[in-house]
Amino acid sequence: MTMFDVSGKRVLVTGGSRGIGYAVGKAYAAAGADVVLLSSGAEVSKSAERLSGETGRRIEAVRCDVADRKTVYDKVGRLGRLDVVINNAGLCRQTPISGDRDEVDDIFERTLAVNLSGQFYVTRAAVPLMDKGGAIVFTGSIWSTTAGAEYAAYCASKHGILGMTRALAHELGPKGITVNAILPGTVHTEMNLQNITPEIRKLVLAQMVINRGWIEPDEIAGLFVFFATPAARDITGQSIHYNRGQVMV
Ligand code: NAP
Numbered sequence: 001m002t003m004f005d006v007s008g009k010r011v012l013v014t015g016g017s018r019g020i021g022y023a024v025g026k027a028y029a030a031a032g033a034d035v036v037l038l039s040s041g042a043e044v045s046k047s048a049e050r051l052s053g054e055t056g057r058r059i060e061a062v063r064c065d066v067a068d069r070k071t072v073y074d075k076v077g078r079l080g081r082l083d084v085v086i087n088n089a090g091l092c093r094q095t096p097i098s099g100d101r102d103e104v105d106d107i108f109e110r111t112l113a114v115n116l117s118g119q120f121y122v123t124r125a126a127v128p129l130m131d132k133g134g135a136i137v138f139t140g141s142i143w144s145t146t147a148g149a150e151y152a153a154y155c156a157s158k159h160g161i162l163g164m165t166r167a168l169a170h171e172l173g174p175k176g177i178t179v180n181a182i183l184p185g186t187v188h189t190e191m192n193l194q195n196i197t198p199e200i201r202k203l204v205l206a207q208m209v210i211n212r213g214w215i216e217p218d219e220i221a222g223l224f225v226f227f228a229t230p231a232a233r234d235i236t237g238q239s240i241h242y243n244r245g246q247v248m249v
Contacts, residue, residue: 007032015089023217066118132176169237185243209245
């Protein structure tokens with residue numbers, strides 16, 4: 001076994017139907033891991049088929065809303081052995097403080113339910129299926145340590161991911177399971193295609209200090225694999241930005 005070997009590991013990727021999650025699933029499968037993609041929409045079955053075609057491996061699909069805890073405990077709880085959990089499902093919507101009261105409050109609650117509570121439910125369901133040597137990776141955001149106007153719910157959820165990462169690292173350390181977070185910058189996915197106006201994009205790109213442009217999902221995926229390799233066994237409770245130098249902390 002090399003320091004970077006993940007072959008034979010069984011990996012659950014939430015938010016795996018597209019974007020960053022799909023690329024992470026692809027990177028693991030290409031490295032010889034068995035992958036389960038989980039998302040709430042019907043698209044996830046087609047994504048699993050596509051990934052299987054691309055990598056030649058058997059890929060499983062689970063359709064489940066991570067905010068629906070009963071379904072999470074049922075469906076994730078029945079998956080069998082897991083070595084790696086990538087808690088990546090998420091949504092990003094505006095919650096302006098002066099916006100329409102009911103609409104903004106509903107979006108606020110839903111954002112926290114999916115981006116924070118849902119990650120906790122998936123982790124709770126998965127941990128009994130994991131053993132010593134397991135790895136859990138959360139997807140935070142550049143906004144886990146910074147923030148932007150009109151995104152209070154999203155920023156709160158992504159700051160919360162850091163607290164949860166650190167608390168769970170303490171809790172799961174004695175079981176030999178590591179818990180870390182990756183904080184992406186501006187990645188070329190549906191989420192950003194829907195949210196980023198040309199003006200914001202120009203501003204963001206100007207802040208990048210290397211390789212200006214969208215970060216492609218396949219580029220960031222390797223870091224998600226790294227955290228499950230023997231080379232990362234002593235890294236836990238940490239977070240790392242992947243953002244072309246847009247933010248340095
Ligand atoms: P994306 O392309 O919109 O993908 C989001 C994924 O999450 C999809 O597979 C989606 O599938 C799934 N999902 C959404 N709500 C769900 C729910 N309730 N239950 C289960 N799955 C759900 O976005 P992305 O950019 O790849 O985002 C992935 C993660 O990266 C998110 O946590 C996001 O906050 C984070 N992130 C992204 C960026 C960026 O620049 N793109 C930057 C920082 C952080 P369904 O819709 O079918 O459920």
